Each structure stands twice: as structure tokens, then as C-alpha cells.
Amino acid sequence: MSPRTKEQNEVIREMRMTQIMRAAAEVYLEKGIQLEIRDVAVQAELGYGTVYHYYKNKHMLLEDMLWDALNRTESALFPDVTGDGGSLRKAESFSRLLLRECVQDPSVFILLKTVADNFHQFPGNRFIKLYTEFQERIYLPFVGMIREGMGSSSPEKTANLVFGSLVGYAALNIHHNMQSEIDAEGIVNMIFSGIRPRESGTE
Amino acid sequence: MSPRTKEQNEVIREMRMTQIMRAAAEVYLEKGIQLEIRDVAVQAELGYGTVYHYYKNKHMLLEDMLWDALNRTESALFPDVTGDGGSLRKAESFSRLLLRECVQDPSVFILLKTVADNFHQFPGNRFIKLYTEFQERIYLPFVGMIREGMGSSSPEKTANLVFGSLVGYAALNIHHNMQSEIDAEGIVNMIFSGIRPRESGTE
Amino acid sequence: MSPRTKEQNEVIREMRMTQIMRAAAEVYLEKGIQLEIRDVAVQAELGYGTVYHYYKNKHMLLEDMLWDALNRTESALFPDVTGDGGSLRKAESFSRLLLRECVQDPSVFILLKTVADNFHQFPGNRFIKLYTEFQERIYLPFVGMIREGMGSSSPEKTANLVFGSLVGYAALNIHHNMQSEIDAEGIVNMIFSGIRPRESGTE
Amino acid sequence: MSPRTKEQNEVIREMRMTQIMRAAAEVYLEKGIQLEIRDVAVQAELGYGTVYHYYKNKHMLLEDMLWDALNRTESALFPDVTGDGGSLRKAESFSRLLLRECVQDPSVFILLKTVADNFHQFPGNRFIKLYTEFQERIYLPFVGMIREGMGSSSPEKTANLVFGSLVGYAALNIHHNMQSEIDAEGIVNMIFSGIRPRESGTE
DNA sequence: GATGAATGAGACTTCATTCAT
DNA sequence: CATGAATGAAGTCTCATTCAT
Numbered sequence: 001m002s003p004r005t006k007e008q009n010e011v012i013r014e015m016r017m018t019q020i021m022r023a024a025a026e027v028y029l030e031k032g033i034q035l036e037i038r039d040v041a042v043q044a045e046l047g048y049g050t051v052y053h054y055y056k057n058k059h060m061l062l063e064d065m066l067w068d069a070l071n072r073t074e075s076a077l078f079p080d081v082t083g084d085g086g087s088l089r090k091a092e093s094f095s096r097l098l099l100r101e102c103v104q105d106p107s108v109f110i111l112l113k114t115v116a117d118n119f120h121q122f123p124g125n126r127f128i129k130l131y132t133e134f135q136e137r138i139y140l141p142f143v144g145m146i147r148e149g150m151g152s153s154s155p156e157k158t159a160n161l162v163f164g165s166l167v168g169y170a171a172l173n174i175h176h177n178m179q180s181e182i183d184a185e186g187i188v189n190m191i192f193s194g195i196r197p198r199e200s201g202t203e
Numbered sequence: 204m205s206p207r208t209k210e211q212n213e214v215i216r217e218m219r220m221t222q223i224m225r226a227a228a229e230v231y232l233e234k235g236i237q238l239e240i241r242d243v244a245v246q247a248e249l250g251y252g253t254v255y256h257y258y259k260n261k262h263m264l265l266e267d268m269l270w271d272a273l274n275r276t277e278s279a280l281f282p283d284v285t286g287d288g289g290s291l292r293k294a295e296s297f298s299r300l301l302l303r304e305c306v307q308d309p310s311v312f313i314l315l316k317t318v319a320d321n322f323h324q325f326p327g328n329r330f331i332k333l334y335t336e337f338q339e340r341i342y343l344p345f346v347g348m349i350r351e352g353m354g355s356s357s358p359e360k361t362a363n364l365v366f367g368s369l370v371g372y373a374a375l376n377i378h379h380n381m382q383s384e385i386d387a388e389g390i391v392n393m394i395f396s397g398i399r400p401r402e403s404g405t406e
Numbered sequence: 407m408s409p410r411t412k413e414q415n416e417v418i419r420e421m422r423m424t425q426i427m428r429a430a431a432e433v434y435l436e437k438g439i440q441l442e443i444r445d446v447a448v449q450a451e452l453g454y455g456t457v458y459h460y461y462k463n464k465h466m467l468l469e470d471m472l473w474d475a476l477n478r479t480e481s482a483l484f485p486d487v488t489g490d491g492g493s494l495r496k497a498e499s500f501s502r503l504l505l506r507e508c509v510q511d512p513s514v515f516i517l518l519k520t521v522a523d524n525f526h527q528f529p530g531n532r533f534i535k536l537y538t539e540f541q542e543r544i545y546l547p548f549v550g551m552i553r554e555g556m557g558s559s560s561p562e563k564t565a566n567l568v569f570g571s572l573v574g575y576a577a578l579n580i581h582h583n584m585q586s587e588i589d590a591e592g593i594v595n596m597i598f599s600g601i602r603p604r605e606s607g608t609e
Numbered sequence: 610m611s612p613r614t615k616e617q618n619e620v621i622r623e624m625r626m627t628q629i630m631r632a633a634a635e636v637y638l639e640k641g642i643q644l645e646i647r648d649v650a651v652q653a654e655l656g657y658g659t660v661y662h663y664y665k666n667k668h669m670l671l672e673d674m675l676w677d678a679l680n681r682t683e684s685a686l687f688p689d690v691t692g693d694g695g696s697l698r699k700a701e702s703f704s705r706l707l708l709r710e711c712v713q714d715p716s717v718f719i720l721l722k723t724v725a726d727n728f729h730q731f732p733g734n735r736f737i738k739l740y741t742e743f744q745e746r747i748y749l750p751f752v753g754m755i756r757e758g759m760g761s762s763s764p765e766k767t768a769n770l771v772f773g774s775l776v777g778y779a780a781l782n783i784h785h786n787m788q789s790e791i792d793a794e795g796i797v798n799m800i801f802s803g804i805r806p807r808e809s810g811t812e
Numbered sequence: 813g814a815t816g817a818a819t820g821a822g823a824c825t826t827c828a829t830t831c832a833t
Numbered sequence: 834c835a836t837g838a839a840t841g842a843a844g845t846c847t848c849a850t851t852c853a854t
């Protein structure tokens with residue numbers, strides 16, 4: 001009866017959802033949590049009914065977008081990070097990659113900012129699971145690197161400091177349309193030269 | 204003739220408006236731009252009609268709150284900053300004070316975050332004037348200190364870096380209810396040790 | 407205890423109420439039924455609390471204003487009208503005076519227009535009494551003049567025709583700020599030359 | 610691809626908007642400018658959300674209703690008017706048609722009354738354009754007929770007189786639920802016999 | 813799968829009115 | 834008497850969501 005096979009439909013489905021999430025991220029960048037489904041539909045060049053065809057409601061869409069971003073963040077970070085070198089080097093590399101992802105992928109930026117802001121202004125506790133997973137899959141590994149690399153007594157504080165700075169810096173540039181100016185190398189060097197333990201001896 | 208004198212009324216007005224702005228800042232911290240006038244009224248322990256007695260609408264209230272914060276920020280920074288010492292010292296001092304204001308005064312935090320985010324998610328261009336004044340009265344002086352202190356070729360980039368980091372760090376802590384953990388001294392030292400030009404000579 | 411005698415207070419009271427009604431008429435001319443008590447207060451150069459000191463609510467104020475206008479209309483018309491001459495002459499004279507009152511006294515105009523519009527858009531049936539009295543004291547006498555003057559089979563229809571025309575003409579001019587252009591003589595002549603029974607034969 | 614074609618949707622839109630405007634005119638007749646969107650929706654047998662689906666707000670709805678009435682007024686008048694006969698005959702015919710339209714089509718009546726009242730009580734200057742067009746398309750042609758027909762030195766005054774009278778007469782009858790009594794022939798004869806220049810000589 | 817017509821919950825805002833001073 | 838601070842009922846409007854096609 002159907003002129004399309006199941007597989008074809010599956011492909012369309014996949015495509016549409018990606019298209020919608022991408023649009024949502026772009027609109028979110030502009031309007032924040034106040035984004036309207038209608039805006040998303042316009043941005044995606046779809047009717048707004050179509051958005052509802054794929055997402056039961058606004059929050060499911062945002063949630064899906066953020067889960068997707070979490071997955072992509074993880075894949076972007078870990079192949080490269082888990083490598084050689086001292087742990088602090090890893091943390092630096094991790095930070096650099098994070099920043100680069102932010103610039104390239106709006107939804108990754110949104111994820112990080114949203115986590116940094118503790119999902120304030122997101123209603124309900126729909127996002128607790130997402131937050132927990134972010135902690136486990138992204139934040140705690142990062143804290144680990146810092147701990148190992150510095151022997152710091154409170155690696156969480158340091159991690160927060162780095163994480164907050166990175167996200168704040170990214171936000172400032174992105175919201176002022178200066179993505180291109182973001183100097184991942186520079187800021188990461190700065191931050192880490194600031195936190196790196198004073199080399200003993202000759203100072 | 205008049206039951207209350209003009210002065211008495213003026214005092215009441217002043218008081219109420221401050222009370223309302225304070226309440227608004229607190230609610231904003233929790234709900235962001237989605238704050239409802241009803242919440243503000245509840246927080247201020249007033250009927251919501253009273254809020255409308257003083258502010259024509261939500262945005263006028265927020266605007267007034269931010270102007271007020273701008274004034275307080277300025278007064279908090281400059282008496283102390285314009286002092287002795289090298290310019291970089293001044294910039295450090297400035298940063299430290301900024302962070303402390305953020306912690307003590309929610310509306311200052313909101314101002315800084317809002318400026319950093321370029322008023323994205325604030326509708327219309329009601330806030331251009333505020334932004335311009337912030338630039339003139341807070342940001343440019345800060346850029347000046349950096350320029351003098353570092354001879355950097357792009358003090359703006361450095362200022363953005365510092366400013367973004369400070370605000371990002373503050374946001375992360377405030378939104379996770381860790382104001383008390385904010386280590387103004389620590390983060391400012393870190394940032395400035397990161398940007399301070401390498402001392403030539405013996406290193 | 408009171409520094410003013412009862413009489414003095416009575417005088418003030420009288421004065422204030424007139425002042426308020428006058429202001430109300432002026433505002434009504436501009437904003438219609440949507441007039442706000444605050445506007446009236448501004449126009450009367452009083453605090454809006456003061457208006458409420460004299461009038462329990464908006465509708466009582468309007469009602470009082472219209473009753474007042476009714477009384478003034480009656481006194482303006484009848485001394486002069488009940489005179490000599492044929493009844494049609496009286497009706498003409500009546501019409502002319504009516505129009506002149508309209509121009510000089512906004513609240514008379516409002517009364518006539520409101521009656522012509524059957525108090526549509528006035529809520530409730532607060533105004534039935536006023537309407538009835540208007541009929542008895544102004545409209546029916548006028549119908550009587552027409553009946554006598556024309557021997558018409560339906561003097562009401564003719565009266566409506568005249569009354570509607572007068573009010574419509576007045577409204578058009580007043581709302582276009584052309585009170586000064588109102589040519590009472592002209593329009594009344596026109597209307598009455600139109601309704602006057604054709605004089606037969608020898609003229 | 611599309612479930613309903615663009616054309617189908619266009620037809621629905623057109624229908625609904627007409628339905629809503631018609632309902633609005635009916636409600637306006639009863640409540641005037643104080644009409645509520647809810648009443649309009651009830652009258653149109655639609656949810657009030659649907660009204661907002663088509664009209665951004667109350668004033669846009671009224672504006673559209675009046676533009677529509679202007680167009681219909683024009684089409685009703687001119688095919689028949691631009692005909693044979695002396696200009697005064699045309700003006701009479703024009704007046705008769707105008708009055709008939711008023712009776713049959715509430716929104717035409719509202720348009721004429723609103724214009725006569727110079728949009729007093731309509732807020733803002735949203736309606737200037739409409740007023741101007743009314744002048745050009747309806748009023749000035751009418752003034753022209755009068756000028757030609759009478760050689761009057763001030764055809765505008767005469768036109769105002771006629772127009773004001775017609776609208777006032779219509780208003781009185783309509784607001785007293787006496788549409789059926791409106792005697793277009795009669796009042797038009799009356800008015801024009803009143804303004805027609807006395808035939809010199811032989812009468 | 814794709815769409816926009818239809819809808820009402822709920823937020824926003826106005827403004828009449830009360831009342832303490 | 835005179836006033837404006839305070840208030841919430843009631844209207845305006847937005848926007849997420851449902852659903853017929």
C-alpha cells in the first residue's frame with residue numbers, strides 16, 4: 001500500500017529529525033528557552049505540524065537535541081584525549097576540543113551552557129538524567145584528569161573554574177557573533193598556565 | 204491639603220521600586236527571562252497590581268533593574284580601582300571587585316551575564332542604550348587598564364577573555380548554589396597569571 | 407473642629423462636582439465610553455482619588471453629568487419655545503436651540519447622541535430612567551409640536567428624522583473640530599423646508 | 610505532499626475571515642468599541658483562539674472589517690450612480706443607496722458612523738489611511754455631485770449636512786431596532802427638497 | 813509522512829475601586 | 834476635603850498542542 005519501504009521511511013525520519021534539531025539549535029541560540037516551535041519549523045523549512053509529527057512537544061525536542069549533543073561531544077573528545085602524555089596535557093587537549101566543538105556545533109555549545117547554568121529556567125526535572133549522564137561521561141573524566149595532573153586537593157574546584165571559564169568565554173564570543181575570533185589555543189594556554197602548579201626549583 | 208506630602212510619596216515610591224527590583228532579581232536568578240510578574244509580586248510580598256503601579260510591564264522592570272545594577276557596579280568599582288599601582292594590578296583589582304559584586308548582588312550578576320550574552324533572548328532593541336553605557340562606563344575602562352598593563356596588541360581580546368571567564372565562572376557557581384565557594388582571589392590570580400606577560404630575563 | 411463651615415463645604419462640593427462633570431464631558435468627547443477616571447482627574451486638575459470622593463464610580467459620574475445636561479437642555483429650550491407662532495415654527499425654534507446647545511455645551515451633545523444611540527454600549531440598564539425622562543421632557547413635547555404643525559399621521563417618524571439629522575450633523579462637525587462651522591440656521595431651514603407640507607396652489 | 614492544497618487552505622481562510630468580520634460587525638452594533646474577542650468568537654461559533662489565528666488583535670480585525678465595508682460600499686454605489694441624469698439626481702440616488710446599504714450591511718453602517726465620528730474613541734492613528742481612502746473613494750465623488758448639481762459655493766458644507774443627517778438618521782433607527790422603519794425614499798426626498806435651489810420664476 | 817486550521821490554558825496587562833493618611 | 838498607594842477582577846493575547854485532511 002505504502003509507496004515507500006520501511007527503510008526509506010526510516011531514512012526520511014532520521015533526516016527530518018536531524019534537520020529539526022539543527023534548526024532548533026539555531027533558533028535557541030537566538031531566542032533561548034523562549035524559542036517557539038513555529039520558529040523552528042520556519043528555520044527547518046517545514047510546516048509546524050511536521051515538527052509535532054516527530055516530536056511530541058517542545059521539551060522532547062530540546063531533550064533529544066541535547067542528548068544528541070552529548071553523544072557527539074563524547075565522541076569528539078575521547079578518541080583523541082585518551083592518549084599519551086601527562087594528565088594535565090590531556091585536560092588541556094580536552095578543553096581545546098571542547099571549545100572547538102562549541103564553535104562548530106551550536107547544540108554542543110547549548111549543552112555546555114545549559115549544564116553550566118544547571119538547567120535553570122528549564123522547567124520541571126525532565127533533565128536530571130541528562131545532567132547525570134553529562135557528569136559521568138564528560139565532567140567526571142575531566143575532573144579525573146585534573147586530579148591526576150595536579151594532585152590538587154580540590155580538583156572539582158579547578159574543573160569548575162576551567163569549565164566555567166571556557167563556557168563563559170565561548171558564550172561571550174558566540175552571542176556577539178565573534179565565533180571566528182575564538183582562540184581556543186590562546187585561552188586554553190592561559191587558563192592552564194594559570195593553574196599549572198609552579199614549577200619548583202628555579203623560580 | 205494633601206494627605207501625604209509629595210516627599211512622603213516619593214519616599215514610598217523609591218522604597219517600593221527598590222523592593223520590587225530586588226525581588227525581580229531574585230526571581231530572575233531562578234527562572235530567567237521567563238519570570239512572571241506574579242512571582243515577583245509574591246517575592247516582594249505585594250499584590251501584582253502594585254508591581255504594575257510602578258512598572259508598565261515586565262521589560263521596563265527588568266530594564267530599570269539593570270540600569271540600577273549598572274550604577275551600583277560603577278560605584279563599586281571605581282573609587283577603589285582608580286588608585287595606585289600598575290594598570291594590570293588595577294585590572295586585577297577590578298576583576299576581583301566585579302566578582303564580589305556578583306556574589307553579593309544578584310542584579311549585578313544578571314547585568315554582567317546579560318551583557319556577556321549580548322541580550323540574546325531579550326526581545327526588541329530596548330536594551331541597546333544600556334549596552335552602550337555599559338561599554339562606556341565599565342567595559343572600555345577595563346580594556347584601557349589591560350592595554351596599559353600589557354601593551355597587548357589586542358586588549359579587547361584579552362578583556363573578553365577575562366570578562367567571559369569571570370562571568371562564566373560566576374554563573375556556574377551561582378546556578379549551582381555554590382556562591383559561597385566562589386574564590387575571587389583564586390580565579391583572578393589564575394586568570395592574570397595566565398595573561399601576564401612572561402617576565403623576561405631569568406626564566 | 408472643622409475649619410470650614412457647612413456652607414463653605416457645600417460650596418466647595420458644588421464647585422468640584424461641576425468641575426468634574428465638565429472634565430468628564432470633555433474627555434468623553436475624545437474617548438467615548440472608554441474614558442478613564444484618571445483622564446477625567448487629569449483634565450479637572452485633581453487627584454483621581456478626589457473624583458472618587460465625589461462619585462462612587464464611573465457610571466454615577468456619567469449619569470450625573472447626563473442628568474445635569476438634561477436639566478440644562480430643558481431650561482434652554484422651553485422658556486423660549488413655548489411662545490407664540492405656529493407649532494412648526496416652534497419646532498424649528500426648538501431645533502435651532504438644541505443645535506446651539508450642542509455646540510456650546512459638550513455634555514448636552516453627549517446626552518443627545520447617547521439618547522439617539524439608545525445607550526447602546528452603556529452597560530446595564532442604569533440609564534432607563536434617564537431615557538424615560540428625556541422622552542417625557544424633551545422628545546414628546548417636540549413630537550407634539552410636529553404633530554400640531556403638520557397634522558402628520560406619524561409625527562414620531564418625522565421627529566426621529568429631524569432629531570437624527572440634527573444629532574448626526576452635530577456629531578460630524580464636532581468630532582471633526584468644526585463646531586464653528588455649524589450653521590444651525592441653515593440646517594434647520596433645510597430640514598424644515600424639506601418636511602413642511604407643500605403649500606398648495608396659490609403660493 | 611500537502612494534505613490540503615494551498616488553494617483549499619486559501620478558501621478556508623477567506624471563508625473564516627468573512628465569517629469573523631460579519632460576527633464582529635454584529636457584536637459591534639451591540640457593544641461598540643468595547644466588543645470583546647470572546648463575543649465575536651461566540652457569535653461566529655468559533656473558539657476565540659481561532660479569531661486570533663486570523664487576526665493579531667482586536668484592532669486589526671476591526672480595521673479589516675472596515676476596509677471590507679469600504680470596498681463593498683464603493684461597489685454598491687458606483688455602478689448605479691454613474692449614470693444619466695443631472696448631478697443632483699445622482700447625489701440623491703447615491704444617498705438612497707448609501708442608506709440602503711446601511712440597513713442591509715451592519716459593517717457599512719459602522720464604517721459610515723465611524724467616519725462621521727472621525728474615529729474618535731479608536732485608539733492610535735491606525736485608521737488614517739482608511740479615512741483618507743474613504744474621502745477619496747466615497748466622500749469626494751459625492752461632494753463632486755453636489756457641486757455640479759447645485760453650483761453651491763461650499764459643496765462640502767452641503768455634503769456634510771447630507772452625510773451627517775443620513776448617518777444620524779440611520780443610527781437612531783438602527784440603535785432602536787427600527788431598521789425596518791427606515792424610509793430611505795422619504796428622508797432623501799426631504800433632505801434634497803431642502804437643499805435643492807429654489808427654482809426661480811414660475812413656481 | 814506533511815500540513816495548517818482550530819483551540820484554550822495560562823500569562824500579560826489594564827483600570828476601576830478601596831483605603832490609609 | 835484630597836490624594837495616590839495598593840489591589841485584583843476581568844479582558845487581551847500568545848503559543849503549545851491536537852487533529853482532520
